[in-house]
Amino acid sequence: MIAQLYRLCIERRDADRNMARFYALSIEETLFGQTCLVRRWGRIGTTGRTVQHSFDTEGEAVALFLELLRAKRMRGYQPRSARRAEAIPSGCLVDRVAAGAT
Numbered sequence: 001m002i003a004q005l006y007r008l009c010i011e012r013r014d015a016d017r018n019m020a021r022f023y024a025l026s027i028e029e030t031l032f033g034q035t036c037l038v039r040r041w042g043r044i045g046t047t048g049r050t051v052q053h054s055f056d057t058e059g060e061a062v063a064l065f066l067e068l069l070r071a072k073r074m075r076g077y078q079p080r081s082a083r084r085a086e087a088i089p090s091g092c093l094v095d096r097v098a099a100g101a102t
Helices: 058-074
Strands: 006-014 019-029 035-043 049-055
Touching (some): 006 058, 019 058, 035 058
Antiparallel strands (some): 006 019, 019 035, 035 049
């Protein structure tokens, strides 16, 4: 069983390069009790692509979660701004509570 909810959606926007991307990460439990890291990415407004990684322990999933987050932050991805928190991209796995919207 997963001890804590892990969900995150970050964006990278650059109007000069016509770039509007999202990257979503979540740690979930499968039907068989395994811990699964779900990665989803693509252009904002699209469904994007999805990859799932299965782990035996939550710690392994969290380690990859943090490693991927660090790499994306270095490439310029940032959390959604507060004014856009209600306009969640269709490809994002984050719900309104996790996005900070009330």
